[in-house]
Amino acid sequence: MSEAVTSDNLLKIYGKKVEALKDVTISIKQGELFTLLGPNGAGKTTFLRIISTQLMPTKGEAEVLGYSVIDEAKMVREHIAVVPQDVAAYGNYTPWDYSYYFAKLRGTSSSEAKRSAKKALEAVELFEMRNRVCASLSGGEKKRAIIASALSSEADVLMLDEPTSGLDAVARRGVWSALRDMVKEGKTILLTTHIMEEAEMVSDRLAIINKGNVVANGSPEKIKRLAKERFRVVVRGKLNSLPANYEVVGLGDKQIIYVYNEDEALELVRKVLKKGLQAEAAPITLEDVFVKLVGGWNH
Amino acid sequence: MNLKAIKDALIIGRMKAIPDLKRQPLVLVLIAIISAIPLFFFAISSGGEMMGHGLIGAMVSTVGFIGVNAAIQDITWDRYVKIREMIVAMPVHPASYAVGVALAPLLLSLPGIAFFVLIAVGMDTLSVTSFIWIIPALLLCWSSLSAVGFIISTYLYKSSPYTLNNIANILGIGLIFIPPVYYPAEMLGSLSWISYIIPTANVASLIRGYAGLSELSPENAMIRWLILIATTIVFTLLTALKARWREF
Numbered sequence: 001m002s003e004a005v006t007s008d009n010l011l012k013i014y015g016k017k018v019e020a021l022k023d024v025t026i027s028i029k030q031g032e033l034f035t036l037l038g039p040n041g042a043g044k045t046t047f048l049r050i051i052s053t054q055l056m057p058t059k060g061e062a063e064v065l066g067y068s069v070i071d072e073a074k075m076v077r078e079h080i081a082v083v084p085q086d087v088a089a090y091g092n093y094t095p096w097d098y099s100y101y102f103a104k105l106r107g108t109s110s111s112e113a114k115r116s117a118k119k120a121l122e123a124v125e126l127f128e129m130r131n132r133v134c135a136s137l138s139g140g141e142k143k144r145a146i147i148a149s150a151l152s153s154e155a156d157v158l159m160l161d162e163p164t165s166g167l168d169a170v171a172r173r174g175v176w177s178a179l180r181d182m183v184k185e186g187k188t189i190l191l192t193t194h195i196m197e198e199a200e201m202v203s204d205r206l207a208i209i210n211k212g213n214v215v216a217n218g219s220p221e222k223i224k225r226l227a228k229e230r231f232r233v234v235v236r237g238k239l240n241s242l243p244a245n246y247e248v249v250g251l252g253d254k255q256i257i258y259v260y261n262e263d264e265a266l267e268l269v270r271k272v273l274k275k276g277l278q279a280e281a282a283p284i285t286l287e288d289v290f291v292k293l294v295g296g297w298n299h
Numbered sequence: 300m301n302l303k304a305i306k307d308a309l310i311i312g313r314m315k316a317i318p319d320l321k322r323q324p325l326v327l328v329l330i331a332i333i334s335a336i337p338l339f340f341f342a343i344s345s346g347g348e349m350m351g352h353g354l355i356g357a358m359v360s361t362v363g364f365i366g367v368n369a370a371i372q373d374i375t376w377d378r379y380v381k382i383r384e385m386i387v388a389m390p391v392h393p394a395s396y397a398v399g400v401a402l403a404p405l406l407l408s409l410p411g412i413a414f415f416v417l418i419a420v421g422m423d424t425l426s427v428t429s430f431i432w433i434i435p436a437l438l439l440c441w442s443s444l445s446a447v448g449f450i451i452s453t454y455l456y457k458s459s460p461y462t463l464n465n466i467a468n469i470l471g472i473g474l475i476f477i478p479p480v481y482y483p484a485e486m487l488g489s490l491s492w493i494s495y496i497i498p499t500a501n502v503a504s505l506i507r508g509y510a511g512l513s514e515l516s517p518e519n520a521m522i523r524w525l526i527l528i529a530t531t532i533v534f535t536l537l538t539a540l541k542a543r544w545r546e547f
């Protein structure tokens with residue numbers, strides 16, 4: 001599989017001091033959904049805006065489908081579509097307006113734009129509601145209408161900046177499903193998010209970015225293996241005697257205890273239950289690893 | 300501009316105007332009413348004598364006001380609904396975007412302008428042949444003030460939309476309601492030269508001349524046209540050079 005997006009030591013300094021990106025090197029393959037996962041202010045949006053030719057980097061190089069985002073922005077723009085962060089739907093537009101006009105701006109004929117708009121709206125399950133104004137749609141429907149505008153462009157690479165922020169769980173899953181369908185069709189998707197579940201559920205690969213640095217890069221499974229602890233036991237109440245090599249995180253009246261394997265987890269649960277406390281064991285999540293990588297469990 | 304750029308400007312103009320027109324048709328009345336209010340007062344206070352001057356003022360103020368307000372349109376599209384941000388990452392030329400965003404309110408103001416024109420023709424204030432001059436003059440006024448609008452949005456990019464809205468309104472009032480747009484420049488006496496340098500007043504004076512409401516010698520007409528064309532070129536160049544598309 002060849003590369004759709006590459007960045008090589010990308011540096012962005014705002015003003016004279018604020019380093020938003022520090023030598024970020026990333027490679028995204030064609031036909032994969034790649035997620036940039038990071039806390040607020042980590043540099044995700046800056047990276048996406050540079051890759052989508054909206055912002056110039058201070059140093060470094062990046063390419064989309066082999067075209068430089070610095071010197072060949074016009075060619076890059078032929079192949080990408082963007083959904084910006086915190087995008088709001090224009091109340092007087094219908095989902096059809098969004099999809100049709102954005103398809104037209106690609107230079108297609110009216111009949112071709114209509115075909116693309118129909119296909120995009122069907123992909124996000126909004127075709128039946130295509131003529132309703134956005135002002136009357138739910139938050140999830142509005143977001144899907146905007147995503148459809150990017151889809152209708154039939155661009156090879158889609159860049160979506162936190163497309164599900166502010167959506168409820170059901171609406172979010174609707175967006176995820178649409179994104180995975182696009183990947184099935186061969187599109188490359190660059191997604192940014194701070195929602196761990198989203199990154200874990202939809203990504204083929206992801207990079208964790210923190211304070212402008214990429215701190216981990218790989219499939220969700222590979223990233224989860226970066227922590228040597230594989231299980232966690234959540235205890236309601238306080239345990240006073242624990243082996244010193246366990247990482248323990250206090251969460252009010254709960255404790256999360258990270259252990260190395262399933263046997264240790266089950267043993268710990270048995271001990272806790274004997275003391276009359278509640279406990280449950282589960283494999284560690286991407287969120288556990290993320291928290292450890294960006295600040296440490298006890299940060 | 301190549302053919303694709305012109306097509307893109309028209310698409311953006313359409314996508315900005317048609318949904319508003321279809322779903323908020325009252326916007327047409329609003330645009331016309333803003334310009335009609337001063338006309339009403341000028342006509343009443345002069346016992347009808349200033350009606351012709353007022354009608355010309357209403358036409359000029361309609362294109363001028365929507366031009367200056369292009370700044371607000373741009374900021375709204377960029378900051379709230381982020382359509383500009385989406386278009387930047389598309390194969391669309393910045394000039395197509397600027398023309399399209401400016402074109403949309405022009406389309407919405409056409410019924411209002413047509414209304415004033417019909418009255419002016421009906422009252423014999425304007426002859427049909429004078430439109431050979433009036434239409435280009437109004438278009439130059441619209442393009443120069445739209446360019447002013449975009450320059451404002453560029454330099455005051457970080458200001459809140461409320462501040463920008465106030466500035467655009469102050470500028471609109473300053474360019475439309477204070478200078479000799481609704482009334483003849485001669486009423487200003489020794490200050491009548493102001494009508495040469497303010498695009499709206501310049502255009503209003505030209506139209507008044509072609510309508511026979513004021514004196515307009517061939518030399519005077521040429522000076523006014525030259526100033527109007529030069530102002531449009533300067534503001535358009537400033538927009539092209541200073542307006543931000545890709546950020547640094």
